[in-house]
Amino acid sequence: MILCQLLTSCAAARSTVLPEPASVESQVLRPGDLLRIQVWREPEYSGDFLIGVDGRLVHPLYRAVPAEGLSVSEVRGEVEEFLSGYLAGAQIIVEALYPVSVAGEVRQPAVYRMERGATVAEAVAMAGGPTVLAKLDEVVLVRGGAQYTLRLGEEVVTFGQLPVLSGDQIVLSRQSTFNLWRDVIGPVSTLAALILSAIRIGESTDR
DSSP: OOOHHHHHHHHHHESOOOOOOOOTTTTOTTOOEEEEEEETTTGOOEEEEEBTTBBBBTTTTTGBBBBBOOOHHHHHHHHHHHHHHSSSOOEEOOOOOOEEEEESSSSOEEEEEEEETTTTHHHHHHTTTTTTTTTEEEEEEEEEEEEEEEEETTTHHHHHHOBTTTTEEEEEEEEOOEEEEEIHHHHHHHHHHHHHHHHHHHHHHHO
């Protein structure tokens, strides 16, 4: 009974319905994201800056800039306003890099920094691609506490176009290595042959 309840709850937690793709502009930043700020001809103001637990950039200069809960375009406006007190007419590019975990049957499992708009397929490619044992018709995406099963064989276009979000976890399942002949029929046949041989030896001895 308990086992049935566990199986039911696990099945309910995972969905084969793909999550709705979020538009690039609707995505907001959160702690753990990385902001890449490029100020033309001003390397001391440029670099990759982490958003800390307080929602601000972890950097002595940019710590006054809020980021959590804002879109990239909104943070760009905050950076421009901040830098106006130091630079006149600065040309600024601001981009976000999201932490995405890729695990399971990939060649280089790790947490990667992915640019906005990068897809699940690109995240798998960044992790070195699938191993020979990867089950590509069962790629698990964990997002926002929910699990989704991406079936590459049926949804190759969607899989390739589905953008990653900050904090996504992608897990490639492992193919079953079970072989009916090797794991069941072969051993049973061998055991039956050994038993038959033992019977014949016993009969010979009795004679």
